[in-house]
Every structure is written in C-alpha cells, then in structure tokens.
Amino acid sequence: MGKLLCDSATVADTFDPKSAPPLPSPPQLEAVDLVDQAVTAICSTAWDEVLGLEDQQRRHLQRLHAKGVLWKHPQDDCTEDSSSPRSVVFRLSHGGEVSSDGNCLFTASQKAMKAVSEIDAKELRRRTVKRFLEDFGSATVEETDVINDAIRHMYAPDLRNGWGIHVVQEVKLLAKKEDRLGLDSAIDELVNLGMQRELAAESIYKERCLCVNDGPSWAKYMSISGCSDDEYDIINLQYTEEGLLSVDENRQGHAAAFGDDIAIECLATEFQREIYVVQAHGSDAMVDEENCVFFLPHRPRSRICELPFFLFMKGTGWCGAGADHYEPLIAHPCSFVSSEKVAMVL
Numbered sequence: 001m002g003k004l005l006c007d008s009a010t011v012a013d014t015f016d017p018k019s020a021p022p023l024p025s026p027p028q029l030e031a032v033d034l035v036d037q038a039v040t041a042i043c044s045t046a047w048d049e050v051l052g053l054e055d056q057q058r059r060h061l062q063r064l065h066a067k068g069v070l071w072k073h074p075q076d077d078c079t080e081d082s083s084s085p086r087s088v089v090f091r092l093s094h095g096g097e098v099s100s101d102g103n104c105l106f107t108a109s110q111k112a113m114k115a116v117s118e119i120d121a122k123e124l125r126r127r128t129v130k131r132f133l134e135d136f137g138s139a140t141v142e143e144t145d146v147i148n149d150a151i152r153h154m155y156a157p158d159l160r161n162g163w164g165i166h167v168v169q170e171v172k173l174l175a176k177k178e179d180r181l182g183l184d185s186a187i188d189e190l191v192n193l194g195m196q197r198e199l200a201a202e203s204i205y206k207e208r209c210l211c212v213n214d215g216p217s218w219a220k221y222m223s224i225s226g227c228s229d230d231e232y233d234i235i236n237l238q239y240t241e242e243g244l245l246s247v248d249e250n251r252q253g254h255a256a257a258f259g260d261d262i263a264i265e266c267l268a269t270e271f272q273r274e275i276y277v278v279q280a281h282g283s284d285a286m287v288d289e290e291n292c293v294f295f296l297p298h299r300p301r302s303r304i305c306e307l308p309f310f311l312f313m314k315g316t317g318w319c320g321a322g323a324d325h326y327e328p329l330i331a332h333p334c335s336f337v338s339s340e341k342v343a344m345v346l
Contacts, residue, residue: 045094052314054282056289061280064293065091067343068334071308074274074299088333089342092278092310095328102226104326105259105311109267109275111328112309122225124267128259129219131266135301136215147262148214154260155212155221163241171239173209174220174232177253183208201247205235222263226256258324264298264311273306274299276346278329279313295346307333 047053047061068089098107106121106128119127136147155172162169175183183204190200210232212221224230234255236248248255268275277296310329 045096047094050094050314053280056292057280057282057314060289060293061092064343065093067341069295069344069346070342071274071346073304088307090310090331090333093330093332094312095330098327100325101254102256102258105263108311108326108328109309112311112330113271114330122227125223125225127270128263128266129223131270132215132222132262133219135266135269136219144215150262151215151218152213155218159239167240168245169239171237172212172221173205173235173237174212174217174224175205175209175235176231177233179208180233180251198244198247201249202237202244205237205247209235218262222257222259224255224257226254228253259326261298265301268298269300269302271306272300272302272304274304274308276308276310277313277326278310295344297346307331 047058047065050058050061053061068091071088071090073086095108095111098104098111103121103125106124110119110121110124136144139147155170157169157171159169159171186204186208187197187200190203191197195203210217210220212218220232221234224232224234230253233250233253234257235250236255238245238248264275264277275298277298279294279296281292281294308331310331312327312329313325314327
C-alpha cells in the first residue's frame with residue numbers, strides 16, 4: 001500500500017550522487033515485430049482475467065499489452081557510447097494479486113523484479129530503509145529540510161490546513177511494543193477521571209509516542225512489516241475538520257507501514273533502475289479512455305544501469321481510488337521496431 005502525496009521529483013532531486021558507476025549497455029534483445037507477434041503470458045495474467053477493472057480501463061491496458069510501450073533511456077544524452085541500443089519496448093501483463101497487508105509495495109516489487117526473486121518482501125523493505133538512511137546521512141542541511149518537509153506533509157500534516165483537498169487527514173505515531181502496557185495504564189487513568197476513551201488515547205499517544213515527522217522517524221516507520229519482531233506498533237489518528245474522528249490503536253501489532261514515493265525512489269536507487277507506477281482510473285475520474293492510464297516514473301538518485309520495472313494501481317476514481325495498493329506488472333521486453341507501432345512512449 002502506498003501514498004502518492006509528495007512530488008517524487010522534488011524528493012529525488014534533494015540527493016546529489018557523489019559518484020556514478022559506468023553505464024553498461026542494456027541486454028541484447030531479439031528483434032520482434034510487436035504488431036504481428038502472438039500474445040504470450042509467462043508468469044502473468046491476461047487483462048481480460050483481471051478483476052476490478054472497468055471496460056475502458058481493460059481496453060486501454062489490452063492495447064498497451066498488444067502494441068507495447070517504448071522506454072527510452074533517460075540518460076541517453078550522458079552516455080558516450082551512442083552506438084549502444086538505448087530503447088526497449090515492453091508489453092505489460094498483470095502479475096497477479098498480492099496480499100493487501102501493508103507490504104504490497106515490496107511484495108509486488110519482488111514479483112515484478114524477476115531477476116531478484118530470491119529476495120523476499122521483508123528483505124526488500126530492509127534494503128529500502130538502509131538505502132534511505134545512507135543517502136539521508138550524506139545529504140546537506142538544505143536537502144534534509146526538503147525531505148523532512150515531505151515526510152511531515154504525509155504523516156504529520158498541519159491540521160489547520162488542507163481541508164479544501166482532504167476530507168480526512170491522518171497522523172502516524174509509533175508506540176514501542178515494550179511500552180504498550182504502560183500506555184494502556186495511562187489511558188485508563190484518564191478514563192477513570194472522566195475523559196472519553198478516544199480523547200484519552202489521543203492525549204497519551206501524542207504525548208508519549210514517536211511522531212513520524214522527519215527522516216529518522218520515517219526510517220523507523222518504514223521498517224514496520226506487521227510482524228511480532230517489529231520494534232514499534234503503528235498508531236493512526238484520523239481527523240476531520242471538526243476534530244478527532246477515530247483512533248486506530250493497532251493492538252495486535254499487525255499493521256505494516258505502507259510504501260510511499262520516498263520508499264519507491266529508495267528501491268529505484270538500490271537497484272539502479274527506474275520504477276514506473278501505472279495508474280488506471282475509471283470513468284468517474286472524468287477522464288476519457290485514451291487518458292485513463294498514467295505512467296508515473298520514479299528515477300534512482302544515481303545512474304540507471306538496469307531496465308525499469310512496473311507496478312500497477314487500479315481505481316474507479318481520481319482521488320483515493322486504488323491509490324493504496326500496489327500490484328506487480330510483468331514486463332516482456334522486445335527490441336524496438338518503430339515509435340509509430342507502439343501504444344505509448346515513456
């Protein structure tokens with residue numbers, strides 16, 4: 001699960017890579033005419049079998065699969081070896097359902113990156129956090145300020161603003177598992193004094209728990225996979241413009257940190273490849289069929305040394321529909337034929 005609330009380009013640009021490895025040539029791929037080639041599905045699902053899609057979404061995705069999308073290396077102008085092929089056409093198939101347990105960014109990424117199939121979702125989460133801490137630790141003061149602002153915007157929003165955009169806003173807090181008994185005791189004391197239970201919980205959690213509002217706290221938050229060996233539990237406070245709406249105390253400790261734009265960019269940097277989030281919106285998003293699918297690129301903060309991979313979000317509306325669950329896309333590479341024959345140029 002994830003949020004697309006911050007400008008990924010802004011976050012990515014805050015890091016200045018100190019060095020870059022030499023840029024290798026992409027894999028040599030067999031020349032294939034996509035228009036005449038029969039559709040194959042290896043470890044993937046045909047779009048007419050994917051549940052939860054409207055007709056216009058399905059038709060557009062089937063067209064993308066049949067004709068392919070052309071990826072051009074964004075650093076073409078930076079490479080001296082202009083003779084190396086820099087363009088690849090991909091046909092995109094659905095990679096199957098993944099559990100909506102909060103780990104779906106990493107589960108879907110593991111399925112989409114077939115070359116790292118031996119790495120499980122939990123290890124991908126660990127490497128994402130490790131990459132973030134390494135880059136954050138070497139950032140300038142100005143860079144860390146930008147990153148901290150983006151994190152606050154997502155997880156500790158200013159509840160005096162933003163109501164023209166959001167109906168409900170959330171504040172994320174982290175409670176140490178070893179402190180839960182003490183927190184419950186403090187809440188009960190306030191309840192015994194006559195305070196409403198939810199207001200008592202809000203007061204104690206805000207006073208004693210860690211707010212996710214900067215790089216170090218984001219790293220602690222993003223490390224949470226909903227397992228018993230997590231150091232923290234996630235506490236979620238929901239607000240409307242009128243005040244506190246609900247308190248999710250996550251007493252079983254099963255909530256995992258949803259992947260966000262920052263996490264995707266860390267994954268992209270770790271594996272030195274672009275990650276495209278493909279969003280398919282339905283008719284109530286007031287977009288026509290030709291514009292119902294969007295490709296949102298996340299570039300690594302280093303040279304791109306591998307082919308990209310793709311993640312999928314499906315929804316029936318523009319805002320909040322499908323934007324909290326990632327699914328894998330399987331990219332079938334073919335050599336470039338002509339830009340006129342492909343469905344889209346990335």
